[in-house]
Amino acid sequence: MPQKTNDTATKQNQKRSLEHRIRLTAMILFIAAICFWFYWIYQATTYAFEISWTDRLLRWRIVENHMEITLPIRIALFSLWLIVIALGSAAFYFGLRLLYCMRSGEYFQESTCRAIKYFGMFLVLAMVGDTVFASLDHVIATWNNTGESLVTDKGLSMGRPFIGPRFEYDPGDISLALCGVGFWLIGWVFQEGFRLQKENESFV
Amino acid sequence: MRQKRIELISLILIIGLSIWTIYYLYEVVWGLFEVRFIKLDHTANVYGIDPALITTKIRNSLFFMWMPTAIIGLIGFAFAIFGALRVYQGRMFEPSTQWPVIAIGLATCLATLCGNIAYNLELDLIWPLTDRPPLARSWYWGMETVTIFFFGLGFVLLGFLQIESAKILQENKEFV
Known part of the structure; x- marks a missing residue:
């Protein structure tokens, strides 16, 4: 009998230790993720702003220097990257929700499963957006190109051709999208598991 | 219906991961060998230096510096395919499926760290040779x-979460 009590106590201690580890890791990740979110938003919006509203576009060497970058082009470029920023931020939000749920000890709850699922889903969408829009921004930027060289006050401005849609990808984006599908799938399976548990409980 | 959809998504993930692993083998593992031992001018061209300065010793050092990253990355992919296969088989909450998720996370973290260390060591090794x-x-x-x-840390956390969830499900099952 005392042996059995000792075993139960050891098991409970192990469980408490694991729980403590999960909560601690979740809390550290939560703080780090918030800091990283701010940093990411700063970096991403700075990039989107510079591309759309400053002369950085001219330095790409795909836009003719004598062409004026029109307002619709600037708005289109800015909106394009804002969509990626919004999708990425949604992924961050659900990631933070997931970490908060874990930190609060809600391991196998509806909210946790949903957070995992949506985190994965928005991550996939953000990475797909990043990949697709990266090839679209050249199309938008070179929309007004005439292809004719022109002598200006600053010298000869080379004519450049219109660049049509072409596929380019960043391996990092694809890796993150695959990670996203993994999270989405795990979240989905967890949701199913949670549903089964609820059914069992109602049966009891 | 839901079960079928989960199976479909996991199948898509398995196919995606397999294609990506083959690409990774070609691009990273073979690429690592190619740029160090076949395209001998590649590193020199990247840094804009005389190819003669990249000696065999430097070439070997670069190869072995990047090797851990390539191998750990490959191990991570293997675990990811194994995990997705388990989900496809509907064995997500079995004890044997818990460690691959933690392993994916650890492999991701380690590969990232090794890659970053290798990149900085490469800079330390090659940069002094440039002007x-x-x-x-x-x-x-x-x-x-x-x-x-x-993300690696997230997967580790997810693995722990899975252990906890499996325990809860097991307890419920035993109780029922």
């Missing part, structure tokens, strides 16, 4: 490195 001014910083890291490292 350029000394590096402004002693350590370089990209936003992608941090993001993927966080």
Whole structure:
């Protein structure tokens, strides 16, 4: 009998230790993720702003220097990257929700499963957006190109051709999208598991 | 119906991961060998230096510096395919499916760290051979490195979460 009590106590201690580890890791990740979110938003919006509203576009060497970058082009470029920023931020939000749920000890709850699922889903969408829009921004930027060289006050401005849609990808984006599908799938399976548990409980 | 959909998504993931692993084998593992031992001018061209300065010793050092990253990455992919296969088989909450999720996370974190260390060591090794001014910083890291490292930690956490969930489900099953 005392042996059995000792075993139960050891098991409970192990469980408490694991729980403590999960909560601690979740809390550290939560703080780090918030800091990283701010940093990411700063970096991403700075990039989107510079591309759309400053002369950085001219330095790409795909836009003719004598062409004026029109307002619709600037708005289109800015909106394009804002969509990626919004999708990425949604992924961050659900990631933070997931970490908060874990930190609060809600391991196998509806909210946790949903957070995992949506985190994965928005991550996939953000990475797909990043990949697709990266090839679209050249199309938008070179929309007004005439292809004719022109002598200006600053010298000869080379004519450049219109660049049509072409596929380019960043391996990092694809890796993150695959990670996203993994999270989405795990979240989905967890949701199913949670549903089964609820059914069992109602049966009891 | 839901079960079928989960099976379909996991099948898509397995196919995607398999294609990506083959690409990774070609691009990273073979690429690592190719740029160090076949396209001998590649590294010199990247840094804009005389190819004669990249001696065999430097070439070998670069190869072995990047090797751990390539191998750990490959191990991570193997675990990811194994995990997705388990989900496809509907064995997500079995004890044997818990460790691959933690292993994916650990492999991701380790590969990211090794890659970052290798990149900085490469800079330390090659930069003095160039005519350029000394590096402004002693350590370089990209936003992608941090993001993927966080993902690794996320998978580790998910693995622990899975252990807890499996325990709850098991307890319920026993009770029923």
